[in-house]
Amino acid sequence: MEALEEREIYGYTFCDACTTPFCGIKAHVKEGKITKIESWENFPNGPLCAKGYATLQTEYSPARLGYPLMRTNPKGSPDPGWIRISWEKAYEIIAQKLKEIREKYGPESVLFYVGDPKEPRLAVSRLASVFGSPNYGTESSTCYRAAALASQLVFGVTSAAMAAAMGSISEQTKSILIWGTNPAWTSHTLMPRLFAAKSRGVKFIVIDPRRTPTAEKLADIHLRPRPGTDGALALGMAEIVIERGLYDKNFVKEWVYGFDSFKDYVKGFTPDKVERITGVKATDIENASMMYAENSPGTLLAGVSTLMHNTNGVQNFRAILSLIAILGYFDVPGGVAVPTYPLLPFFISGDMLRTAEEMLDVDFVKLKDKIAMKEKRVDREFVPVWADLVPEQIQMNFLPEYVKSGKIKAALLFAANATMWPQYREYQEALEKLEFSVAVDYFLRPWTHNYVDIVLPAATNYERSEPFAVFGRKVYVRKPVVKPYMEARSDWQIVFDIAVRLGYAEDFWGGDTKKAMDWILEKAVGITTDEVQIPEGKVIPPPGPEIFRKYETGMLRKDKEKGFPTPTGKVEIWSTVLEKYGFDPLPVYKEPEESPVSRPELAEKYPLVLMTGDRIPVFTHSKHRELSWVREIVPFPQVNMNPEDAAKRGIKEGDLVTLETLHGSVKVKAHLTYMLPEGVVDLPHGWASVPEANANDVVGRLFDPISGFPSFKTGLCEVRRGA
Ligand SMILES: Nc1nc2c(c(=O)[nH]1)N[C@H]1C(S)=C(S)[C@@H](COP(=O)(O)OP(=O)(O)OC[C@H]3O[C@@H](n4cnc5c(=O)[nH]c(N)nc54)[C@H](O)[C@@H]3O)O[C@H]1N2
Ligand SMILES: Nc1nc2c(c(=O)[nH]1)N[C@H]1C(S)=C(S)[C@@H](COP(=O)(O)OP(=O)(O)OC[C@H]3O[C@@H](n4cnc5c(=O)[nH]c(N)nc54)[C@H](O)[C@@H]3O)O[C@H]1N2
Ligand SMILES: [Mo]
Numbered sequence: 206m207e208a209l210e211e212r213e214i215y216g217y218t219f220c221d222a223c224t225t226p227f228c229g230i231k232a233h234v235k236e237g238k239i240t241k242i243e244s245w246e247n248f249p250n251g252p253l254c255a256k257g258y259a260t261l262q263t264e265y266s267p268a269r270l271g272y273p274l275m276r277t278n279p280k281g282s283p284d285p286g287w288i289r290i291s292w293e294k295a296y297e298i299i300a301q302k303l304k305e306i307r308e309k310y311g312p313e314s315v316l317f318y319v320g321d322p323k324e325p326r327l328a329v330s331r332l333a334s335v336f337g338s339p340n341y342g343t344e345s346s347t348c349y350r351a352a353a354l355a356s357q358l359v360f361g362v363t364s365a366a367m368a369a370a371m372g373s374i375s376e377q378t379k380s381i382l383i384w385g386t387n388p389a390w391t392s393h394t395l396m397p398r399l400f401a402a403k404s405r406g407v408k409f410i411v412i413d414p415r416r417t418p419t420a421e422k423l424a425d426i427h428l429r430p431r432p433g434t435d436g437a438l439a440l441g442m443a444e445i446v447i448e449r450g451l452y453d454k455n456f457v458k459e460w461v462y463g464f465d466s467f468k469d470y471v472k473g474f475t476p477d478k479v480e481r482i483t484g485v486k487a488t489d490i491e492n493a494s495m496m497y498a499e500n501s502p503g504t505l506l507a508g509v510s511t512l513m514h515n516t517n518g519v520q521n522f523r524a525i526l527s528l529i530a531i532l533g534y535f536d537v538p539g540g541v542a543v544p545t546y547p548l549l550p551f552f553i554s555g556d557m558l559r560t561a562e563e564m565l566d567v568d569f570v571k572l573k574d575k576i577a578m579k580e581k582r583v584d585r586e587f588v589p590v591w592a593d594l595v596p597e598q599i600q601m602n603f604l605p606e607y608v609k610s611g612k613i614k615a616a617l618l619f620a621a622n623a624t625m626w627p628q629y630r631e632y633q634e635a636l637e638k639l640e641f642s643v644a645v646d647y648f649l650r651p652w653t654h655n656y657v658d659i660v661l662p663a664a665t666n667y668e669r670s671e672p673f674a675v676f677g678r679k680v681y682v683r684k685p686v687v688k689p690y691m692e693a694r695s696d697w698q699i700v701f702d703i704a705v706r707l708g709y710a711e712d713f714w715g716g717d718t719k720k721a722m723d724w725i726l727e728k729a730v731g732i733t734t735d736e737v738q739i740p741e742g743k744v745i746p747p748p749g750p751e752i753f754r755k756y757e758t759g760m761l762r763k764d765k766e767k768g769f770p771t772p773t774g775k776v777e778i779w780s781t782v783l784e785k786y787g788f789d790p791l792p793v794y795k796e797p798e799e800s801p802v803s804r805p806e807l808a809e810k811y812p813l814v815l816m817t818g819d820r821i822p823v824f825t826h827s828k829h830r831e832l833s834w835v836r837e838i839v840p841f842p843q844v845n846m847n848p849e850d851a852a853k854r855g856i857k858e859g860d861l862v863t864l865e866t867l868h869g870s871v872k873v874k875a876h877l878t879y880m881l882p883e884g885v886v887d888l889p890h891g892w893a894s895v896p897e898a899n900a901n902d903v904v905g906r907l908f909d910p911i912s913g914f915p916s917f918k919t920g921l922c923e924v925r926r927g928a
Contacts, residue, residue, distance in 0.1 A: 214233060214234060214235070215231055215232065215233060215234065216231075216232040216234050216239075216667070216683075216684070216685075216686030216687070217229065217230065217231055217232070217245050217683055217684075217686070217739050217740045218230050218232065218666050218667055218683045218686050219666060219674050219681070219683060220253060220256075220257045220260060220666065221260065221322060221324060221665070221666040222254075222256035222257050222259070222260050222825055222828070222829070223256070223825055224321050224322065224323050224825075225323045225324070225674075226324065226672070226673075226674035226681075227250050227394075228244065228245075228248065228250045228251040228252070228253050228254075228257055228394065229244065229245025229248025229249075229250065229251055229681070229740075230242050230243075230244070230245055230253065230257065230260070230666075231243050231244065231245045231246065231740070232667065232686045232687075234686060234687060237687055237688060238687065239261060239264060239265075239667060239686060239687055242257075242258065242260075242261050245740055246740070247740070247741075248681070248740070248742075249676035249677065249679060250394045250676065251394060252394075254393055254822075255822070255823045255834070255835050255838065256823060256824070256825060256829055256835060258834065259823075259829055259832045259834045259835045260665075260666065260667075262832040262833070262834055263647060263665060263829075263832060264665055264667050264687075264690075266648075266831065266832070268648055268649075268831060269647055269648060269662070269690050269691075269693070270646060270647060270648055270649055270660065270661075270662035270663075270693065271662055271690060271691030271692060271693065272289050272290075272662060272691055272692040273289070273290050273291070273292055273294075273295040273659065273660070273661050273662065273692070274287040274288065274289060274290070274649070274659065274660045274661075275287070275288055275290045275294075275295070275298070275658065275659050276657075276658055276659075280637045280656065280658075281637060285654070285655055287649075287660070290659075292692065292694070292702075295659055295661060296702055296703060296706050297706070298659065299617075299643055299659065299703055299706070300703065300706035300707050302615065302640075302641040303315060303336070303615065303617075303641075303703075303707060304707070306614050306615045306640060306641060307336070307337070309614075310614050311337075311581075312336050312337030312338045313337070313338045313339060313340055313578070313581040313582075313583070313612075314338075314612065314613060314614040314615065315333075315336060315338050315340070315613075315614070315615045315616070315617070316338070316340050316341075316342065316604075316607070316613045316615070316616040316617070317329050317330070317332060317333035317336075317338060317340065317341040317342070317616075317617050318341070318342050318343065318601065318616060318617070318618045318619065318621055319343050319344070319619045319620055319621075320343070320344045320618075320619070320620040320621045320622055320625070321344040321348070321620065321622075321625075321825070321826055322619075322620040323343075324666070324669075324671070324672055324696060325619040325620060325645075325696035325697065325700065326343065327569055327570060327672060327725075328671070328696065328697045328700040328701065328718075328721070329341065329617070329619055329696075329700055330570040330597065330598075331569055331570050331571060331700075331712075331713075332617075332700050332703065332704050332709075332713075333575075334570060334571035334572075334574045334575055335571065335574075335704065335709050335712045335713075336707065336709075337578070338578075338581075339575050339578035339579055339581050339582045339599070340581075340582065340583055340599050340607075340613065341575070341597075341598055341599065342598050342599045342600070342601040343598050343601070344601075344625065345598060346598070346599075346600050346601035346602055346913065346914075347510065347514070347601075347602070347625065347626075347914060347915060347917070348509075348510040349366070349370060349509050349510055350595060350598070350912075351513040351518055351519055351522070351591075351909065351911075351912035351914045352366040352369070352370070352507070352509035352510070352512065352513055352522050353366040353367065353509075354519060354590070354591065354594055354595060354911070354912055355513075355518075355519045355520075355522040355523045355526060356522075356526060357594055358519070358523060358594075358771075358777060358780045358782055358783060359523055359526045359527065359530065359771075359776060359777055359778065359780070360526070360530075360535065360769055360771070360776055361761065361762075361769040361770035361771040361777075362543065362761060362769075362770060364543040364544070365526055365529070365535060365541055365543070366507075366509050366522075368504075368505070368541045368542060368543065369505045369506060369507040369509055369541065370507070370509045372388075372395050372398065372399075372504070372506045373504050373505075373540070373541050373542045374398055374399075374402055374504055374506075374539075375538060375539050375542075376405075376539070377502060377538045377539025378402060378407055378502065378503070378504050378539040378540070379407060379408065379500040379501055379502060379503060379539065380407060380408040380409070380410065380496060380497050380500035380501070380502075380503035380504075381399070381402060381407055381408070381409050381410070381503065381504050381505075381506060382410050382412070382497055382503060382504070382505050382506070382507075383409065383410070383411045383412070383413075383419060383420075383423065383424075383506045383507075384411075384412045384413075384435065384505065384506070384507045384508065384512065384525060385412060385413060385435065385507060385508030385511040385512040386413075386419070386506060386507060386508035386509075386511060387413065387415075387417040387418070387419045387420075387508075387819070387820065388419055388506070389417065389418040389419040389422070390417070390418065390419075390820050390821070390822040391820045391822075395506075399419075399423055399506075400422075400423075403423055407500075408425050408496050408497075408500045409423040409424050409425050409426075410424065410425065410426045410427075410428070410493045410496060410497055411423060411424035411426075411427045411428070412427075412428045412429075412430065412435070412438065413427070413428075413429065414429050414430060414431065414432055414816070414881070414882055414885050415429075415819065415880050415881055415882075415885075415887065416429075416879065416880045417880070425496065426489065426492055426493045426496060428483075428485045428489055428490065428493055429484070429485065429882050430483035430484060430485050431482075431483055431484045431800075431801075431814060431884075431885070432515070432797075432814055432816050432885065432918045432919050433515040433517070433521075433796075433797040433800060433814075433916070433918060433919035434482050434483040434484075434794075434796075435512055435521045435522075435524075435525065436517055436520055436521030436524045436525075436792065436793075436794040436795075437474060437479055437482040437483055437794040438479060438482075438483050438485065438490065439521070439524035439525045439527070439528050439792075440470070440471045440474040440479070440524050440792070440794055441471075441474040441475070441476060441478070441479030441483075441490050441494075442490065442493065442494040442497070442528055443467070443471045443474075443524070443527060443528045443531060444471040444472065444474045444475060444476075444479075445476065445490070445491055445494040445495070446494055446498050446528070446531065446532065447468055447471060447531065449495075449498075451494075451495070451498040451499070451532075452498075452531040452532060452533070453531065453532055453533025455533075456530075456531075456533040457530075457531055457533075460530075460756065460768070460769070460775050460776050461530060461531065461775060461776045461778055462771075462773045462775035462776065462777050462778065462779055462781075463777065463778045463779020463780075463790070463791065464531070464778060466778075466779055466791060467527065467531075467778045467779065467791060467792075470791050470793070474794070476488075476490050476491055482794075482802070484882075497532070498532060501532065501533075501534070502532075502533075502534050502537050502538070502539040502540040503529075503532065503534050503540065504534065504539065504540055504541055504542075505525070505529055505534075505541050507522075507525065509522075511918060512525070513909070513912065513914045514818070514914060514915065514916060514917035514918035514919070515797045515909070515914075515916045515918055515919040516795070516797050516798040516907050516908065516909050516910075516916050516919070517793075517794065517795040517796075517797065517909065518909045518911075518912060518914050519909055519911040519912050519914075520789070520792050520793055520794070520795065520911070521792075521794070523778075523780070523792035524792035524794065526792075527778045527792050529541055530776045530778065531778075535776070536753055536754055536755055536756065537753055537754060538753050542751075542753060543755060543761075544677075544751070545747070545749075545750075545751045545752045545755065545760070546678070546747040546748060546749070546751075548675050548677070548678055548680070548729065548730065548745060568728065569721075569724070569725050570597065572596060572597060575596055575597065576596050579592065579593075579596070582599050583599060583603075583607045583612045583613060584599040584600040584603060584607075584913070587600065587603045587606065587913060588600045588603075588910070588911070588912065588913040589786055590782070590783070590786050590788070590911050590912075591911070591912055591913055594782070600912070600913040601626075602626065602627075602906075602908060602913045602914070602915060603913065604626070604632055604635050605631040605632060605634065605635045607635075608635040608636075608638050608639060609635070609638075613639070614639060614640045614641070615639055615640055615641040615642060616636065616639055616641075616642040616643070616657075617642075617643050617645075617703075618636075618642065618643065618644040618645070618653075618657065619644075619645045619663075619696055619700075620645070620646065620663075620696075621644055621646075621653055622650065622652070622653055622826065622827045622893060623636060623652060623653040623656065624652050624653070624827065624893040624899055624901055625826065625827070625890075625901065626901060626915070627868075627901050627904035627905060627906050627907075627915040627916075627917070628868060628869070628901065628902075628904070628905065628906050629652075629899065629901045629902070630902075631906070633652070633653075633655075633656050634656075636653075636656035636657060637656040641658055642656070642657040642658055642659075643657060643658065643659045643660075643661065644657045644659070644660050644661070645660075645661045645662075645663050645696060645699055646660065646661075646662075646663060647662070647663055647665060647693075648831065650827075650893070652827075652893045652894075652896070661694075661699055662690070662691070662692060662693040662694070663693060663694070663695070663696050663699070664685075664689040664690070664693040664694055664695045664696075664698075665689075665690070665693070666683075667685070667686045667687050668685050668686070668687060668688065668689040668690065668693065668695070669685060669689075669695035669696070669697070669698075670682070670683055670684050670685055670695070670718075670719070670722075671695055671696075671697035671698075671718050671721075671722060672697070672722065673722055673726065673734060673737070678744055678745050678746065678747055679742050679743065679744050679745070680726065680730070680732070680737050680742060680743045680745060681737065681739075681740075681742040681743075682722075682734045682737045682739060682742075683739065684739065695718070697718040697721075698716075698718055700713075701713045701714075701716045701717070701718055701721070702716060704716075719734065722734050723735075730745045732745070756768055756769050762774075778791070778792065779791060783911070788910070788911060797916060797919035798907045798916065799867070799905065799907065799916070799919065799920060799921050800814070800919060800921070801814065801921070804921065807867065807921055808921055810923065811865070811866060811867065811920075811921035811922050811923045812884070812921075812923065813846075813850065813884060813885065813886050813921070813922050813923060813924060814884060814885045814886070814919065814920070814921065814922075815864075815866065815885075815886055815887075815888060815903070815919075815920035815921060815922040816885065816886070816887045816888070816917075816918045816919070816920075817887075817888045817889070817890050817900040817901075817903070817904055817917050817918065817920070818888075818889065818890035818891075818900060818917050818918070819845075819887045819889060820889075821839055821889050821891070823835040823838045823839055824839065824891055825891075826890065826891040827891045827892075827893040827894070828891075830891070830892070830893075830894045831894070841873075841874060841895070842871075842873045842874070842889065842892040842895050842898035843873050843874040843875065843876040843889075844862065844864050844873050844874075844875055844876065844886055844887070844888045844924060845876050845878050845880065845881050845886065845887040845888075845889075846875060846876070846877060846878070846881055846886045846887075846924060847877070847878070847879065847881045847882060847883045847884075847885070847886075848877040848878070848879065849883050850881075850883055850884065850886070850924075851875060851877045854924060854925060854926060855926055856875045856877070856924065856925075856926050857875070857877075858875065858876065858877050859874055859875065859876075860874065860875045860926055861873075861874055861875075861926075861927065861928055862874070862875045862924050862925060862926055862927070863924070863925055863927065863928060864886070864888060864903060864922055864923075864924050865903070865922060865923050865924075865925075866903040866904075866905070866920050866921060866922045867905060867921070868902075868903055868904065868905040868906075868920075869902040869903045870902070870903060871888070871897060871898050871899065871900070871902055871903055872897045872898065872928050873888070873898045875924070886922065886924060888900045888903070890917070900917075903920065903922065904916065904917055904920060905920065
């Protein structure tokens with residue numbers, strides 16, 4: 206009896222403040238209301254942070270969307286004239302419109318999209334496939350996936366990027382290169398592992414222009430390059446390592462394709478030359494390279510989105526991965542290791558790919574169907590490498606072009622924020638031009654929803670059960686902790702309901718989302734959700750011990766041959782794939798399209814280098830601004846700048862300033878801090894709710910031609926006092 210009472214009092218769910226199911230929440234529930242939340246004990250991730258606790262304010266926010274809304278004024282009107290409609294009416298309109306548009310323009314003219322909140326992804330991706338549209342996209346068009354693409358090009362698998370994102374650290378690790386990431390503020394649950402490594406004597410090299418808490422607490426050596434020059438720095442480190450004979454000669458001889466050309470190329474990146482490019486002292490580059498090579502094995506923890514936020518991102522990251530490769534740090538104990546038995550592996554055409562969500566199941570999203578439809582992808586003419594190597598999603602950055610050319614006519618948008626893109630007004634216009642669009646969210650967000658036809662209310666992480674969570678070899682499920690707010694429904698349920706009305710009942714388990722989750726789990730690990738206890742979770746024992754150097758035993762290739770799943774079977778520092786597409790096959794360094802070096806005349810007017818979107822600890826992107834528990838901590842938008850730069854411009858702490866680039870301007874307060882080096886400023890993103898401070902007004906639409914990623918981190922700007 207006691208146990209039963211316990212279950213009535215506590216509910217367990219995954220926090221959704223970040224992206225995927227991340228930390229665990231234990232909710233105290235009384236008479237159907239949550240009275241208090243705390244960390245779920247023994248959950249693999251935690252404890253809860255300020256954002257996590259603030260999810261309780263989301264739950265009970267009076268601003269939440271409670272029922273479906275439909276516009277009554279035409280698009281373009283300042284007021285959409287929202288009226289309440291029933292779910293039945295909403296579904297009827299959606300199904301009818303989608304059928305009409307499919308009839309008229311073909312199924313590929315409908316875009317399916319999920320933003321950074323990743324929980325709806327599997328369901329939405331499946332619906333796109335069943336509907337017959339390969340045009341399913343996500344926010345990964347600016348995040349993680351380009352680093353995974355770089356890893357595919359070098360190693361044939363995405364896993365090096367995944368390892369670099371999650372931190373592949375073990376007892377054998379002797380050095381850690383933290384490159385372009387600040388986990389103290391963005392992945393706090395990693396910090397205990399990093400501090401433990403530090404106390405074991407592991408050496409830390411941090412590469413970040415800013416003096417972050419991560420660098421201050423951990424770095425033995427902190428290099429502060431000009432943003433976007435990381436490729437040159439990696440090539441310079443490779444030059445030192447090769448010149449001094451510190452690389453892994455056996456590995457290179459046996460497994461690296463293009464080493465001689467690479468060796469010749471890096472000769473142009475001597476420490477002095479790299480100092481001139483990056484601004485990092487030659488001796489510091491030498492010391493860092495020696496430390497990383499001599500404390501072997503080393504691993505990598507990298508800003509897998511940040512480092513890609515410039516026009517040469519894929520090649521820069523390939524240069525970093527090439528350094529890892531020649532040092533022999535790939536897939537060795539303590540190095541950048543690939544998990545041997547990922548719970549839900551993602552096998553396709555010989556590559557062991559793994560998506561950001563860990564739980565993406567190939568069959569569930571019908572990846573084969575997407576590949577069969579790939580000629581109908583709208584991104585092919587813009588980013589052919591991405592279109593061929595990223596089978597599960599299209600590149601979203603060219604949405605304005607897709608709509609202008611008439612290829613995309615309608616959109617189903619889950620957790621979308623139109624202002625996350627550079628020059629976001631063009632994306633708002635694109636949405637406005639569509640014949641039909643639907644958005645699903647917790648809140649009415651005018652900056653996105655003013656441009657769509659119907660808005661549907663999503664149930665929160667306290668109110669839904671889908672999806673389950675996977676950590677390593679552990680599976681967790683949850684049950685709704687409380688009833689949904691008003692008429693809100695879970696994202697998965699909304700997808701399934703729409704699918705049933707489109708005539709896909711059979712493909713969507715008659716609308717039963719639990720049966721769908723059971724199907725995935727059963728197929729992957731032979732259990733159903735009912736077999737996973739709450740809160741204990743379920744360990745699925747691995748079939749054997751971890752195996753390293755999998756390329757030696759044929760474990761990386763579908764044909765079971767030794768080697769890597771690349772065209773040459775080797776680590777491709779010289780990429781035969783890029784060569785085929787007409788790109789430089791070596792990981793060449795190119796200046797950002799707008800930099801003091803590439804555009805000196807522009808730098809005269811805009812002398813400061815601009816990074817946008819360095820994360821704020823208490824917000825995730827555009828979220829949480831409405832929650833007083835965290836908004837009190839960071840109440841208004843500000844630009845962070847070095848006090849010397851400020852003094853030259855007569856700017857004092859708290860002054861209202863205008864930050865201007867070639868592409869636009871914003872008005873924010875100045876915060877003076879030695880965290881920033883001289884000549885570099887940092888403008889946080891996500892202030893959609895303060896329109897005159899939206900970072901994506903000042904970022905230009907300049908893209909990496911391989912991945913299509915925007916240059917969020919490498920602009921040129923000027924800051925002046927006053928509005
Ligand atoms: N200038 C600049 N721009 C950037 C970046 C940068 O560094 N600089 N970073 C880029 C990166 S890496 C990323 S990942 C993107 C992120 O950008 P987005 O993907 O746009 O993420 P959010 O701003 O969090 O928007 C999420 C929306 O989903 C809603 N939502 C939250 N949870 C749920 C849910 O479970 N279901 C539903 N239906 N809705 C939900 C929220 O209310 C919000 O409106 O921004 C990119 N944009
Ligand atoms: N609190 C919070 N946490 C988050 C998020 C959030 O919005 N808020 N967003 C989540 C998401 S989607 C993402 S993608 C991750 C991002 O995770 P991180 O990459 O850790 O996020 P950033 O704060 O952008 O940190 C990047 C660091 O790189 C530095 N940097 C910027 N440009 C360059 C460059 O060109 N070269 C080098 N070497 N360094 C550079 C910045 O100074 C900054 O300290 O965070 C996730 N976690
Ligand atoms: Mo991201």
